Amino acid sequence: MSLLVVGTVAFDAIETPFGKTDKIVGGAASYIALASSYFTQDISLVSVVGDDFPQDFMNTLKGHGVDLSGLQIKQGEKSFFWSGRYHNDMNSRDTLDTQLNVLADFDPIVPESSKNCEFLMLGNLMPNVQQKVLSQLTTRPKLIVLDTMNFWMDIAMPELLETIKGIDVLTINDSEARQLSGEYSLVKAAQKILAMGPKALVIKKGEHGALLFNKKEVFFAPALPLEDVFDPTGAGDSFAGGFIGYLAKTKDISFENMKRAIIFGSAMASFTVEKFGTERLIGLSQKDVDERVQEFVDLVQFDISLV
């Protein structure tokens, strides 16, 4: 397998200023797998759900070329459930309810066929669970990307630090970068975090775009100014999916190519926020993706010749 995606497959209930949903399908791995499927069809997913999870959505994932042999279905148990309410600025939210259910004792099992994956996307999960995935691999992937969140910094910082030591790219948001580094300046934060192990760092700033750092270079990609951001849920995961999907497709992990991957990731995130849940990520055409990427090119391109 080329790309292994690990993360939650779950239910969400979402309130935004534009409306609210009942339980709909979500989870980091769902968004990552769908977004990456526009770049590679050689994707395997490792996750866990209960017997309440809809077969329809599993069929949708399969239809997008995602191998579900690593998706555990726990009979008699319930899928992970998260419920949240976004504030008017759409950048902050309150968690209303979290029911871990099957996630409480999730023991990821990497299928034999994925133990030599070339690209690994570790979606946001308990750091120890992310570690368990790493320990099952028979060869070191060409690229390991890990997403995490403030919650694990609060309750499992030593495990998180241990886990990110050996990865290639860490993706976190701006406040998480500040929390992890203790630095307010994102430039200083990035250098401290890169000293913890990762070779590159992506700082996601939501509607304010994303920064890519390595020890010597920095790249900035804007978010697309949209008429309406309908539901930000899954935007960061869609970004990660587009990012690693593009890298898996091109098999080029240079900083120059990561810049392009950031643009493709940003494009996938810009689709996700246009509708509730995963809806907008299903059944896009290559033309849709290309046109969206062209909007990013148009948005930032300028021509300055310094004399």
Next chain:
Amino acid sequence: MSLLVVGTVAFDAIETPFGKTDKIVGGAASYIALASSYFTQDISLVSVVGDDFPQDFMNTLKGHGVDLSGLQIKQGEKSFFWSGRYHNDMNSRDTLDTQLNVLADFDPIVPESSKNCEFLMLGNLMPNVQQKVLSQLTTRPKLIVLDTMNFWMDIAMPELLETIKGIDVLTINDSEARQLSGEYSLVKAAQKILAMGPKALVIKKGEHGALLFNKKEVFFAPALPLEDVFDPTGAGDSFAGGFIGYLAKTKDISFENMKRAIIFGSAMASFTVEKFGTERLIGLSQKDVDERVQEFVDLVQFDISLV
């Protein structure tokens, strides 16, 4: 005269998380004139100060090629004074003290030699005062750029709306764009504001960059990620100065050239925030400016060929 700059020349006292200043020189027109002086030396300034204002700084402005024949010096009166404290995020601030002094009855007088200026930068002032400047011009400038703020939206909205009807480019920040339009989405806000008269709109987002809109196009320029933002005072005015200075130099007011102007404006703002007050804007070399602009080019340039 090619470029006429109108705005405050004043004293500030500033507190940031990095330190505090006594009364130092500031004011919108000071920053605008200094920033634009790196692009054109054909600049005239209209403003008012008291007899407490330091001759030294006037000499500095003159040294930067700024004609001060439109700077009124009111004997026996005091210069405008503003004092503020920035919060830790450096994006928000509290006003601690405002003493209008000479600004209370400022009656701008445009020198004869500037009544046919080609480029006009109306810095943030009471809309009626901005109007008084416009009414003294004998020919319509090639480009009128106007900066304003939420304060005038609160207390003088009808006058502000009347003033911006006839201008070319409005520069405001994101929360002001939302206030002026009543729209949360900046894309929707921009279209509503462009329907009020301006041909182009710049939305300044501080550390998150700036957006340029006309009725058909949008361009985004990032802010440079800096190790430290020392003092944001004057960043927006420095941006405006670089923007209109570059346009006055090139005499090209197309959208394509405004994109370049935004990058030069962003570069000038990135200098300003590195030190307190106007200090960093004084005595830069062409090489300093070019290298800084190159950092912006490097920050956002990527190469995607869609096939």
